[in-house]
Amino acid sequence: AQRVTQPEKLLSVFKGAPVELKCNYSYSGSPELFWYVQYSRQRLQLLLRHISRESIKGFTADLNKGETSFHLKKPFAQEEDSAMYYCALKSGTYKYIFGTGTRLKVLA
Amino acid sequence: SQTIHQWPATLVQPVGSPLSLECTVEGTSNPNLYWYRQAAGRGLQLLFYSVGIGQISSEVPQNLSASRPQDRQFILSSKKLLLSDSGFYLCAWWGRVSGNTIYFGEGSWLTVV
Numbered sequence: 223a224q225r226v227t228q229p230e231k232l233l234s235v236f237k238g239a240p241v242e243l244k245c246n247y248s249y250s251g252s253p254e255l256f257w258y259v260q261y262s263r264q265r266l267q268l269l270l271r272h273i274s275r276e277s278i279k280g281f282t283a284d285l286n287k288g289e290t291s292f293h294l295k296k297p298f299a300q301e302e303d304s305a306m307y308y309c310a311l312k313s314g315t316y317k318y319i320f321g322t323g324t325r326l327k328v329l330a
Numbered sequence: 331s332q333t334i335h336q337w338p339a340t341l342v343q344p345v346g347s348p349l350s351l352e353c354t355v356e357g358t359s360n361p362n363l364y365w366y367r368q369a370a371g372r373g374l375q376l377l378f379y380s381v382g383i384g385q386i387s388s389e390v391p392q393n394l395s396a397s398r399p400q401d402r403q404f405i406l407s408s409k410k411l412l413l414s415d416s417g418f419y420l421c422a423w424w425g426r427v428s429g430n431t432i433y434f435g436e437g438s439w440l441t442v443v
Binding site for chain 1: 362430431
Protein backbone atom coordinates (compact mmCIF):
# COMPACT_ATOMS: atom_id res chain seq x y z
CA ALA A 223 0.00 0.00 0.00
CA GLN A 224 1.14 3.52 -0.68
CA ARG A 225 2.04 5.39 2.45
CA VAL A 226 3.96 8.43 3.62
CA THR A 227 5.35 8.48 7.14
CA GLN A 228 6.57 11.51 9.02
CA PRO A 229 7.65 10.18 12.42
CA GLU A 230 7.97 13.50 14.21
CA LYS A 231 4.90 15.55 15.07
CA LEU A 232 6.97 18.37 16.49
CA LEU A 233 10.57 19.36 15.97
CA SER A 234 12.12 22.22 17.93
CA VAL A 235 15.52 23.62 17.04
CA PHE A 236 17.43 26.76 17.86
CA LYS A 237 18.03 29.46 15.31
CA GLY A 238 21.17 28.70 13.34
CA ALA A 239 21.05 24.97 14.07
CA PRO A 240 20.67 22.38 11.31
CA VAL A 241 17.23 21.01 10.56
CA GLU A 242 16.19 17.63 9.24
CA LEU A 243 12.54 16.71 8.80
CA LYS A 244 12.13 13.04 8.16
CA CYS A 245 9.93 11.46 5.53
CA ASN A 246 9.70 7.81 4.55
CA TYR A 247 7.49 6.39 1.86
CA SER A 248 6.11 3.10 0.70
CA TYR A 249 5.43 2.81 -3.03
CA SER A 250 5.89 0.01 -5.52
CA GLY A 251 6.60 2.17 -8.55
CA SER A 252 8.96 5.02 -9.27
CA PRO A 253 8.08 7.68 -6.69
CA GLU A 254 7.45 11.35 -7.21
CA LEU A 255 7.85 13.19 -3.94
CA PHE A 256 7.14 16.69 -2.72
CA TRP A 257 7.44 18.85 0.37
CA TYR A 258 4.65 21.28 1.18
CA VAL A 259 4.73 23.97 3.85
CA GLN A 260 1.99 25.80 5.70
CA TYR A 261 2.99 29.02 7.44
CA SER A 262 0.73 30.52 10.05
CA ARG A 263 -2.43 31.94 8.50
CA GLN A 264 -1.35 31.01 4.99
CA ARG A 265 -2.46 28.32 2.61
CA LEU A 266 -0.60 25.09 2.12
CA GLN A 267 1.99 25.64 -0.60
CA LEU A 268 4.60 23.70 -2.47
CA LEU A 269 8.11 24.01 -1.08
CA LEU A 270 10.02 21.71 -3.39
CA ARG A 271 9.80 18.54 -5.45
CA HIS A 272 12.44 15.91 -5.85
CA ILE A 273 12.29 15.87 -9.62
CA SER A 274 13.52 19.46 -9.76
CA ARG A 275 16.51 18.84 -7.48
CA GLU A 276 16.19 22.43 -6.34
CA SER A 277 16.95 24.39 -3.20
CA ILE A 278 14.16 26.61 -1.97
CA LYS A 279 14.63 28.99 0.96
CA GLY A 280 17.79 27.07 1.79
CA PHE A 281 15.95 23.74 2.01
CA THR A 282 16.97 20.66 0.06
CA ALA A 283 15.65 17.13 -0.08
CA ASP A 284 17.27 14.10 -1.65
CA LEU A 285 15.40 11.02 -2.71
CA ASN A 286 17.02 7.89 -1.32
CA LYS A 287 15.38 4.93 -2.99
CA GLY A 288 17.38 2.40 -0.98
CA GLU A 289 16.10 3.79 2.30
CA THR A 290 12.77 4.93 0.78
CA SER A 291 13.32 8.35 2.29
CA PHE A 292 12.95 11.97 1.25
CA HIS A 293 14.19 13.94 4.22
CA LEU A 294 14.06 17.74 4.17
CA LYS A 295 17.20 19.52 5.31
CA LYS A 296 18.46 23.00 5.98
CA PRO A 297 21.91 23.75 7.38
CA PHE A 298 20.95 26.84 9.40
CA ALA A 299 17.39 27.25 10.64
CA GLN A 300 15.76 30.68 10.72
CA GLU A 301 12.81 31.81 12.81
CA GLU A 302 10.72 32.34 9.71
CA ASP A 303 11.06 28.62 8.92
CA SER A 304 8.63 27.86 11.74
CA ALA A 305 5.67 26.19 10.05
CA MET A 306 3.91 22.91 9.40
CA TYR A 307 5.68 20.71 6.86
CA TYR A 308 4.07 17.90 4.88
CA CYS A 309 5.74 15.28 2.77
CA ALA A 310 3.68 14.06 -0.19
CA LEU A 311 3.81 11.20 -2.68
CA LYS A 312 2.20 11.16 -6.07
CA SER A 313 0.55 7.77 -6.31
CA GLY A 314 -0.39 6.74 -9.82
CA THR A 315 -1.74 9.28 -12.26
CA TYR A 316 -4.04 11.31 -10.06
CA LYS A 317 -3.58 10.76 -6.33
CA TYR A 318 -1.39 12.72 -3.95
CA ILE A 319 -0.87 11.11 -0.55
CA PHE A 320 0.33 13.21 2.35
CA GLY A 321 2.01 12.37 5.61
CA THR A 322 0.75 13.47 9.01
CA GLY A 323 3.00 16.51 9.02
CA THR A 324 5.76 17.85 11.24
CA ARG A 325 5.51 21.15 13.04
CA LEU A 326 8.86 22.90 13.03
CA LYS A 327 9.53 25.47 15.73
CA VAL A 328 12.67 27.52 15.44
CA LEU A 329 13.59 29.06 18.77
CA ALA A 330 15.38 32.36 19.10
CA SER B 331 -2.78 32.86 -13.85
CA GLN B 332 -4.72 30.19 -12.03
CA THR B 333 -6.58 30.74 -8.79
CA ILE B 334 -8.61 28.53 -6.51
CA HIS B 335 -11.35 29.71 -4.20
CA GLN B 336 -13.26 27.83 -1.57
CA TRP B 337 -16.01 28.95 0.77
CA PRO B 338 -17.19 29.44 3.34
CA ALA B 339 -13.96 30.01 5.24
CA THR B 340 -15.53 29.16 8.58
CA LEU B 341 -18.66 27.22 9.40
CA VAL B 342 -20.30 26.14 12.65
CA GLN B 343 -23.05 23.61 12.15
CA PRO B 344 -25.16 21.53 14.53
CA VAL B 345 -25.06 17.76 14.49
CA GLY B 346 -27.51 16.39 11.96
CA SER B 347 -27.54 19.47 9.75
CA PRO B 348 -26.50 19.41 6.08
CA LEU B 349 -23.20 20.66 4.69
CA SER B 350 -22.11 22.25 1.46
CA LEU B 351 -18.57 23.46 0.84
CA GLU B 352 -17.79 24.86 -2.57
CA CYS B 353 -14.57 25.14 -4.51
CA THR B 354 -13.93 26.78 -7.87
CA VAL B 355 -10.83 27.09 -10.00
CA GLU B 356 -10.14 29.87 -12.47
CA GLY B 357 -7.64 30.18 -15.27
CA THR B 358 -7.46 26.56 -16.35
CA SER B 359 -9.70 24.00 -17.95
CA ASN B 360 -10.35 20.35 -17.16
CA PRO B 361 -8.40 20.34 -13.90
CA ASN B 362 -8.22 17.41 -11.53
CA LEU B 363 -9.89 18.48 -8.31
CA TYR B 364 -9.39 17.20 -4.78
CA TRP B 365 -10.93 17.43 -1.32
CA TYR B 366 -8.69 16.80 1.68
CA ARG B 367 -9.38 16.94 5.39
CA GLN B 368 -6.74 18.13 7.81
CA ALA B 369 -7.42 16.80 11.30
CA ALA B 370 -5.20 17.11 14.34
CA GLY B 371 -2.70 14.28 14.49
CA ARG B 372 -3.92 12.74 11.26
CA GLY B 373 -2.35 14.94 8.66
CA LEU B 374 -3.94 15.48 5.29
CA GLN B 375 -6.42 12.79 4.38
CA LEU B 376 -7.56 12.53 0.78
CA LEU B 377 -11.35 12.34 0.73
CA PHE B 378 -12.32 12.63 -2.94
CA TYR B 379 -10.81 13.42 -6.28
CA SER B 380 -12.31 14.12 -9.67
CA VAL B 381 -10.78 13.98 -13.14
CA GLY B 382 -13.81 15.36 -14.95
CA ILE B 383 -17.41 16.50 -14.74
CA GLY B 384 -19.51 13.96 -12.90
CA GLN B 385 -16.48 11.73 -12.19
CA ILE B 386 -15.87 11.26 -8.49
CA SER B 387 -13.51 8.87 -6.75
CA SER B 388 -13.97 8.31 -3.05
CA GLU B 389 -10.98 7.38 -0.97
CA VAL B 390 -12.48 6.64 2.42
CA PRO B 391 -15.94 5.54 3.49
CA GLN B 392 -17.53 8.33 5.41
CA ASN B 393 -20.47 10.58 5.96
CA LEU B 394 -19.51 12.91 3.13
CA SER B 395 -20.07 13.04 -0.62
CA ALA B 396 -18.67 15.11 -3.46
CA SER B 397 -20.03 16.35 -6.75
CA ARG B 398 -18.61 18.09 -9.79
CA PRO B 399 -21.46 19.77 -11.64
CA GLN B 400 -19.18 21.95 -13.78
CA ASP B 401 -15.64 21.65 -15.08
CA ARG B 402 -14.11 23.96 -12.49
CA GLN B 403 -16.50 23.46 -9.59
CA PHE B 404 -16.18 20.89 -6.85
CA ILE B 405 -18.64 20.57 -3.98
CA LEU B 406 -18.32 18.68 -0.70
CA SER B 407 -21.60 17.76 0.94
CA SER B 408 -23.20 15.92 3.77
CA LYS B 409 -26.86 15.23 4.45
CA LYS B 410 -26.38 14.90 8.22
CA LEU B 411 -23.24 16.06 9.93
CA LEU B 412 -21.55 14.12 12.72
CA LEU B 413 -19.30 15.51 15.42
CA SER B 414 -16.43 13.61 13.83
CA ASP B 415 -16.83 15.62 10.63
CA SER B 416 -15.25 18.63 12.31
CA GLY B 417 -11.97 19.65 10.77
CA PHE B 418 -10.20 21.77 8.23
CA TYR B 419 -11.19 21.00 4.65
CA LEU B 420 -8.92 21.81 1.76
CA CYS B 421 -9.70 21.88 -1.91
CA ALA B 422 -6.86 21.46 -4.41
CA TRP B 423 -6.38 21.37 -8.16
CA TRP B 424 -3.98 19.94 -10.70
CA GLY B 425 -3.75 20.90 -14.32
CA ARG B 426 -1.47 20.68 -17.32
CA VAL B 427 -0.08 24.08 -16.40
CA SER B 428 0.60 23.20 -12.76
CA GLY B 429 3.82 21.32 -13.38
CA ASN B 430 2.84 17.98 -11.86
CA THR B 431 1.99 19.71 -8.59
CA ILE B 432 -1.28 20.28 -6.82
CA TYR B 433 -2.25 23.68 -5.48
CA PHE B 434 -4.46 24.30 -2.50
CA GLY B 435 -7.22 26.69 -1.58
CA GLU B 436 -7.27 28.56 1.68
CA GLY B 437 -9.39 25.98 3.43
CA SER B 438 -12.67 25.84 5.29
CA TRP B 439 -12.93 25.36 9.04
CA LEU B 440 -15.92 23.23 9.96
CA THR B 441 -16.99 22.86 13.56
CA VAL B 442 -19.87 20.53 14.27
CA VAL B 443 -21.52 21.22 17.61
